[in-house]
Amino acid sequence: MSSKTKSVTAVLIVLALVAGVGMTKAGSKYKTQEKVNLIFANVTSNSAKKAGEKFKELVEEYSDGDITVDLFQDNQLGDDKTAAEGVQNGDIDIAVSSSSSLSTLYKDYYIYDTPYLFLNSQEVYDVGFDGKAAQEMLKGVSKVGLKHMAMWENGFRNYTNNDHAIETPADCKGQKIRTMENPIHLKAWKSIGANPTPMAFSELFTAMQQGTVDGEENPIGIIYSNRFYEVQKYISLTQHVYTPYVVVMNPDKYDSLTDEQQKIIDKAMKEASAYQLEVSAKDEEEGIKEMEKYGCEVNTLTDDQKKEFQKLIEDADVFSLAKSSMEHPEYFDEIQKELTQYREEGK
Incomplete structure (x- = not known):
């Protein structure tokens, strides 16, 4: 220990x-x-x-x-x-x-590491x-x-960098982006054309400041609370992983x-x-406003723009990798079916 x-x-x-x-005993069970x-x-x-x-x-x-x-x-x-x-x-x-931290304990949580499975909150x-x-x-x-x-x-995780706004997969091409050491995320970014670079979170601010990496991807709360906006001009609400x-x-x-x-x-x-x-x-709304006040440019992707990323990810079999990581991949298929029906019903 x-x-x-x-x-x-x-x-x-x-x-x-x-x-x-x-503790008191009640039958064969203990009750507090x-x-x-x-x-x-x-x-x-x-x-x-x-x-x-x-x-x-x-x-x-x-x-x-x-x-x-x-x-x-x-x-x-x-x-x-x-x-x-x-x-x-x-x-x-x-x-x-x-x-993500518990997916090794309970592998079905890997479904939440799948990029663009969900398009909005x-x-x-x-x-x-x-x-x-x-x-x-x-x-x-x-x-x-x-x-x-x-x-x-x-x-949702979002994309920040210091070069330009991200609106299409082509905007990510060749960008060195810091990611987690996660095989699903790494394969997804490669399929989009970026250069994913795993790195300790503690080193990230300095790496962006010095240009060692072009950008990173995290939820708005983390981007704001860690002051990444001081070294990243463009914050694109790609919402790629929830x-x-x-x-x-x-x-x-x-x-x-x-x-x-x-x-x-x-x-x-x-x-x-x-x-x-x-x-x-x-908190997310306030964080975005504060970063805009600082001078960052924040852009929002539409669902149709997200689908361009989604198609590349599906074509690269990233969804299959996520499914194979789960103990019960049938849940992935069932949730996809529910999502299709949900979208068709216009909810």
């Missing part, structure tokens, strides 16, 4: 003792006593942090203080994968993590989150010892709660999740 893990475990043990969580304390590990996103605060507030309000939440923001209990593993082993009760919400196939797929995370609780917004946050809970902890407590947790999570989407949309 690493020193970091030991430290986190020690903190959690102390918190559990302070919270005074007891009236007082319950939840350890909640959260990420660095502003909208996620506000939603975590909202969840804590609602849970404690609805339970009249009988359920309390110890909220750890800014990855204090470890990075996304570490937090999810903490939920698996019971050290942490609830965690928020990027789907509403498609994500209605089909990618709440569609029949998506709901089945998300519940499947129980196979790896996690209970699915909600989907939160990390956001990366969500997933909220997971320890299933044993959830099952130990009374029916009433579970209803409180579910209700608070549903309301906090709706709030998170609202805050995320507002």
Whole structure:
């Protein structure tokens, strides 16, 4: 066990003792006593942090203080994968993590790494989150010892560079763009004609400043909060990959709660999740305005323009690569069918 893990475990043990969580036996199952304390590990996103605060507030309000939440923001209990593993082993009760960070734990999350599967946020919400196939797929995370609780917004990834606006695939040709070390993303950018270059995030600002790379791609919140606009003049809303946050809970902890407590947790999570989407949309809008004030040029791609990128990606079998990375590729096919129907109905 690493020193970091030991430290986190020690903190959690102390918190559990302070919270005074007891157990009583009811038949063959254990049920928690009236007082319950939840350890909640959260990420660095502003909208996620506000939603975590909202969840804590609602849970404690609805339970009249009988359920309390110890909220750890800014990855204090470890990075996304570490937090999810903490939920698996019971050290942490609830965690928020990027789907990309957890795709090695639950391979069906790879679907959210597929470029231009979704063309806009509403498609994500209605089909990618709440569609029949998506709901089945998300519940499947129980196979790896996690209970699915909600989907939160990390956001669409967008393209920035210091040379020109991106409107067509030809605009990307030969551009050296920093990407994650992700085989699906790498193949997609190569099919478009760019030169994808994996690089540590911590090195990115300096690399763009010095011209080592031409640009990068990230959600608006990350572009704004890391001040990439200071070294990137053009921000093109390509919206090429939608990366969500997933909220997971320890299933044993959830099952130990009374029916009433579970209803409180579910209700608070549903309301906090709706709030998170609202805050995320507002933050993105404000971030774009602030970057425009700074002097950046922001351009929005239409769905028809995105389809030009989508066709190149499909022709290069990037969708097939994403499917082959999943444990249940049939979910990919089913979600695609739902998307086709959704678009035909003009929703």
